[in-house]
Amino acid sequence: xxxxxxxxxxxxxxxxxxxxxxxxxxxxxxxxxxxxxxxxxxxxxxxxxxxxxxxxxxxxxxxxxxxxxxxxxxxxxxxxxxxxxxxxxxxxxxxxxxxxxxxxxxxxxxxxxxxxxx
DNA sequence: CCCTTGACTATCT
DNA sequence: GAGATAGCCAAGG
Numbered sequence: 001x002x003x004x005x006x007x008x009x010x011x012x013x014x015x016x017x018x019x020x021x022x023x024x025x026x027x028x029x030x031x032x033x034x035x036x037x038x039x040x041x042x043x044x045x046x047x048x049x050x051x052x053x054x055x056x057x058x059x060x061x062x063x064x065x066x067x068x069x070x071x072x073x074x075x076x077x078x079x080x081x082x083x084x085x086x087x088x089x090x091x092x093x094x095x096x097x098x099x100x101x102x103x104x105x106x107x108x109x110x111x112x113x114x115x116x117x118x
Numbered sequence: 119c120c121c122t123t124g125a126c127t128a129t130c131t
Numbered sequence: 132g133a134g135a136t137a138g139c140c141a142a143g144g
Contacts, residue, residue: 002141002142002143005141005142006141032138038141039138039140040140040141041139041140041144042139042140042141043140043142046141046142095135
């Protein structure tokens with residue numbers, strides 16, 4: 001079937017997105033990679049849309065620290081609104097997030113793959 | 119099987 | 132920084 005891929009991909013994506021802590025964000029590519037599917041950034045959005053549970057989808061943004069939607073669109077406004085509620089501000093369409101993304105990524109690494117040895 | 123479509127990204131002008 | 136270009140890859144026509 002065509003969903004052979006989804007069956008593994010979707011849950012993995014949801015798992016990662018759910019773990020993003022409030023006030024921080026991850027890029028589509030990072031989510032895909034953390035889920036174990038490098039180079040599947042474009043599939044992330046579709047997987048989120050197929051989630052049966054409500055996900056903090058607004059915490060997933062483009063790699064350039066901008067929202068993936070066109071400014072002014074319904075979705076853009078909604079996502080921006082949700083992010084602002086979490087304390088994230090915007091600088092001329094640019095997402096102003098202090099490298100909280102990094103610490104977030106590290107905690108995800110430990111959570112999903114356990115402590116790493118040096 | 120070929121072609122088009124994306125809530126993508128990296129790189130080069 | 133804005134465009135253009137080229138990879139990327141599953142899905143759907």
